[in-house]
Amino acid sequence: MNTEAIKAIYKAEMRRTRNTLLQSVAAPVISTALYFVVFGSAIGSRIESVSDVPYGAFIVPGLMMLSLLTQSISNASFGIFFPKFTGTIYEVMSAPISFFEIVVGYVGAAATKSLILGVLILITATFFVDLRIAHPFWMIAFFLLTCISFSLFGFIIGLWADNFEKLQLIPSLIITPLVFLGGSFYSVDMLPEFWQKISLMNPVLYLISGFRWSFFEVADVSVGVSLSMILLFLVACLGIVWMMFKTGYKLKP
Amino acid sequence: MNESKAIVSIKGLTKTYENGHQALKGINLDIREGEILALLGPNGAGKTTLISVICGLVSPSSGTVTVDGHDIIRDFRITREMIGLVPQELTLGAFERVGNTVAFSRGLFGKSPNEAYLDELLEELTLLDKKDSMVQQLSGGMKRRVLIAKALSHEPRVLFLDEPTAGVDVELRKDMWKIVERLRQSGVTIILTTHYIEEAEEIADRVGVISGGELLELEDKQTLMEKLGKKQLVIELKNPVDSIPAQLTDYGLELSDTGAKLTYTFDARQERTGMTRLLSSLSEAGLQVKDLNTRQSSLEDIFVDIVKADA
Numbered sequence A: 001m002n003t004e005a006i007k008a009i010y011k012a013e014m015r016r017t018r019n020t021l022l023q024s025v026a027a028p029v030i031s032t033a034l035y036f037v038v039f040g041s042a043i044g045s046r047i048e049s050v051s052d053v054p055y056g057a058f059i060v061p062g063l064m065m066l067s068l069l070t071q072s073i074s075n076a077s078f079g080i081f082f083p084k085f086t087g088t089i090y091e092v093m094s095a096p097i098s099f100f101e102i103v104v105g106y107v108g109a110a111a112t113k114s115l116i117l118g119v120l121i122l123i124t125a126t127f128f129v130d131l132r133i134a135h136p137f138w139m140i141a142f143f144l145l146t147c148i149s150f151s152l153f154g155f156i157i158g159l160w161a162d163n164f165e166k167l168q169l170i171p172s173l174i175i176t177p178l179v180f181l182g183g184s185f186y187s188v189d190m191l192p193e194f195w196q197k198i199s200l201m202n203p204v205l206y207l208i209s210g211f212r213w214s215f216f217e218v219a220d221v222s223v224g225v226s227l228s229m230i231l232l233f234l235v236a237c238l239g240i241v242w243m244m245f246k247t248g249y250k251l252k253p
Numbered sequence B: 001m002n003e004s005k006a007i008v009s010i011k012g013l014t015k016t017y018e019n020g021h022q023a024l025k026g027i028n029l030d031i032r033e034g035e036i037l038a039l040l041g042p043n044g045a046g047k048t049t050l051i052s053v054i055c056g057l058v059s060p061s062s063g064t065v066t067v068d069g070h071d072i073i074r075d076f077r078i079t080r081e082m083i084g085l086v087p088q089e090l091t092l093g094a095f096e097r098v099g100n101t102v103a104f105s106r107g108l109f110g111k112s113p114n115e116a117y118l119d120e121l122l123e124e125l126t127l128l129d130k131k132d133s134m135v136q137q138l139s140g141g142m143k144r145r146v147l148i149a150k151a152l153s154h155e156p157r158v159l160f161l162d163e164p165t166a167g168v169d170v171e172l173r174k175d176m177w178k179i180v181e182r183l184r185q186s187g188v189t190i191i192l193t194t195h196y197i198e199e200a201e202e203i204a205d206r207v208g209v210i211s212g213g214e215l216l217e218l219e220d221k222q223t224l225m226e227k228l229g230k231k232q233l234v235i236e237l238k239n240p241v242d243s244i245p246a247q248l249t250d251y252g253l254e255l256s257d258t259g260a261k262l263t264y265t266f267d268a269r270q271e272r273t274g275m276t277r278l279l280s281s282l283s284e285a286g287l288q289v290k291d292l293n294t295r296q297s298s299l300e301d302i303f304v305d306i307v308k309a310d311a
């Protein structure tokens, strides 16, 4: 195990975040604050509470997920795409380091960034609403699993993408709609029956539902199902990464 | 120098790229520990491909490569730690500082931090005052120095320099040869590719000529030049002549502008150089010789010959 290499990659990636602090951290925090103002105040004045949870607090887990998912993916995908794009990946490829260690370095750094971001959003949220966390252990578990699995997913996208368009494609075309339609800002039973059924096909719904349960003990689907879904997603990502590793996917001619 | 020990051993190496292009056609090559080997070849010869396979950047189609007896695929951790690579292209990340990026390379190759060593290295490459500069603000030559520092950051035993002097000024070239010399003294094996023959002539111990994916020649620089070298015999005449006498037209002589020098080019590879015959023809033509001297052709001429003969 080349731990020096993992450390080197991790540190370089974290350094990149510091250099782009405004973009990486400040921007999501500001947009979250805006969501609170717009959704929490404007809509919250009409919808007082959902399942006995004040609307402002109700949207916090969804908002966190929205940022965690998009930021994990963009951090991790950019982290590996950029060296591919500039050609500096040659150095990583010629180093005495296995694919596993490369993944740990890049995905670890991306997940760390998401964790920091999530905590910042949580702190921001406490300025707007009263928050209680019913199941801190499960909250942290969902939080961690989400950061790691979506950073992995981002890493896969970054490896797969060979241009900037592809890099943006999945996040903007798939992830953002799924998060918005996944009950970030509402409970599914507020929807007409037909759309409820459709919503149940959205994997992100399970994630948000489980995460929200850990805060308020209200959920659209059972927590066990939520947990299984996120674990399944993690295993799928690990499987894809492992396959990419086996075939030297797109990295070696 | 230990001549018998191969540090890098390449056997039957071929590489066919996905598009069907065969870039390496069965390369066999033993690189000796501690030598400086220059690989000469025209554009597209396969030099970079060969280096890339050894460094793990390109998967070989068939054949084996060992470094210090370890297979580059099975024992990649051992072999890659021993190797440093300065790539042909100026590939450097944009938002990084010189010091950081060099320390990053060292870590990547599994070595624990050693700031004193890295500072020394930067000093040698006159980069120390640029340690906190962003790499994208450096000039091309400076970037090349950073790449060299990165390649040496983990104290490799084998160093590959892929066209190190492309776009480099005299100053940096000199610095580079100083470093190469220092590395050689410390026992590092150096393989460099180049288009500039003078470079190979200046610093290499052995020269390999690659063209069309094949290793056409591999010789000690001296042997290669003797074996393949065209020689020139320069004849200084006592009394200048206006034109080459009729008896001597068959020799393909060149007459200098002053009419005082005749140059005869012959192939040192041939058993009969024709020199003796020429000399007797000279006296038959009534020309008196003041001085004779032979001259070796440069590696450049040799190289052009080999590649032409192969085409």
Ligand SMILES: Nc1ncnc2c1ncn2[C@@H]1O[C@H](COP(=O)(O)OP(=O)(O)OP(=O)(O)O)[C@@H](O)[C@H]1O
Residues within 6 Å of the ligand: A253, B017, B018, B019, B021, B022, B023, B041, B042, B043, B044, B045, B046, B047, B048, B049, B050, B088
């Ligand atoms: N990734 C690739 N896919 C397909 N063909 C390639 C690839 N890389 C190189 N080639 C081809 O392989 C041949 C050898 O290329 P290589 O870069 O090894 O040559 P070289 O000797 O380094 O040339 P130069 O002196 O221009 O650097 C060339 O014909 C090149 O077009």
Ligand SMILES: [Mg+2]
Residues within 6 Å of the ligand: B047, B048, B049, B088, B162
């Ligand atoms: Mg090349």
